[in-house]
Amino acid sequence: MLSTDKLMHIALDMVGWDTVPGDCGIYVPSERVERLLVGLDIDTGDLLLARELGYDAVLAHHFRGMEAELTAWQVYARHIDLMVAAGIPRHAAEAAVLDRMESLRVSAHTANYNRVSGAARLLGVPLLNIHSPADELGRQALQRAVDELLRAEPNATVAEVCAHLSARFVEFQRAPTRVAVRLGNPEAPAGRVVVVHGALTNGGADVANTYFEYGVQTVVYIHIAPAELQRLQRTAKGNLIVTGHVASDSIGLNIYLAELERRGIQVTRLNGVIPPR
Numbered sequence: 001m002l003s004t005d006k007l008m009h010i011a012l013d014m015v016g017w018d019t020v021p022g023d024c025g026i027y028v029p030s031e032r033v034e035r036l037l038v039g040l041d042i043d044t045g046d047l048l049l050a051r052e053l054g055y056d057a058v059l060a061h062h063f064r065g066m067e068a069e070l071t072a073w074q075v076y077a078r079h080i081d082l083m084v085a086a087g088i089p090r091h092a093a094e095a096a097v098l099d100r101m102e103s104l105r106v107s108a109h110t111a112n113y114n115r116v117s118g119a120a121r122l123l124g125v126p127l128l129n130i131h132s133p134a135d136e137l138g139r140q141a142l143q144r145a146v147d148e149l150l151r152a153e154p155n156a157t158v159a160e161v162c163a164h165l166s167a168r169f170v171e172f173q174r175a176p177t178r179v180a181v182r183l184g185n186p187e188a189p190a191g192r193v194v195v196v197h198g199a200l201t202n203g204g205a206d207v208a209n210t211y212f213e214y215g216v217q218t219v220v221y222i223h224i225a226p227a228e229l230q231r232l233q234r235t236a237k238g239n240l241i242v243t244g245h246v247a248s249d250s251i252g253l254n255i256y257l258a259e260l261e262r263r264g265i266q267v268t269r270l271n272g273v274i275p276p277r
Helices: 004-015 044-053 072-085 090-110 115-123 132-152 158-168 170-174 204-213 226-235 245-262
Strands: 025-028 035-039 057-060 127-129 180-183 193-195 218-221 239-242 266-270
Touching (some): 004 025, 004 057, 004 127, 004 132, 004 245, 025 115, 035 044, 035 245, 044 057, 044 115, 072 090, 072 204, 090 204, 115 127, 132 158, 158 170, 158 180, 158 218, 170 245, 204 218
Antiparallel strands (some): 025 127, 180 239
8 A cells, every 4th residue: 555645756766756747746645545547648537437436546647637737848848858868969959849848838828727636636536647757667668679679680670660669569569559650761771769758748840850960860759740740751851750649658657557566556547558468
């Protein structure tokens, strides 16, 4: 049995972070969680279901309808750290995120941030959300898988990277979506591949193009907006693999949830979380 505070800090410890990021929060705390209902997107119906079925708490991945909507934009700055770690100069990384980060900050004022968390308080259902720590676990797992392939086959093609990821993760195999090449030549050598995930949302055309400009041949996103993809297609500087939102989010969540299960928490996955077995 664990507290909601402990549930949060297990996620932080697994990625080596010291503070709760802006896209996460505990909205209705509890000291006694043994049965946990987990979903990618939680709404009031899920809270009612949890209360009806006797769950001790609900864990959401995304933060829609919760107070973290007001501060989640701050996590987009993590793209800077990821780019710098990939060898991109800080000034170029900061320029790549500036416009989108400001847009996210301004858009936060439109959020109905009390819709789900307010219902949880009224119902007395413990509720928290964990977003970027779980995504970071997924990013690490995806990058390790890509690196393993490229160590064994340095000339692997873009299509072979897609096939390797699909074979490596059961979440991709069980999803109705498929790992796809959205930009570039599937038969071309993948070259240097960077998985870009765990920074609130994808970096769109600006972040991808910055990677391309500084020697990354293939970028892996979990999703991209059609308008941003069209911008990339007009410049055609590299390759873009898209792995799929739901399946990719499930990978990181399942790594985290496996640790909770190891500690004796009974986890039920619903609302988009693809079971790992």
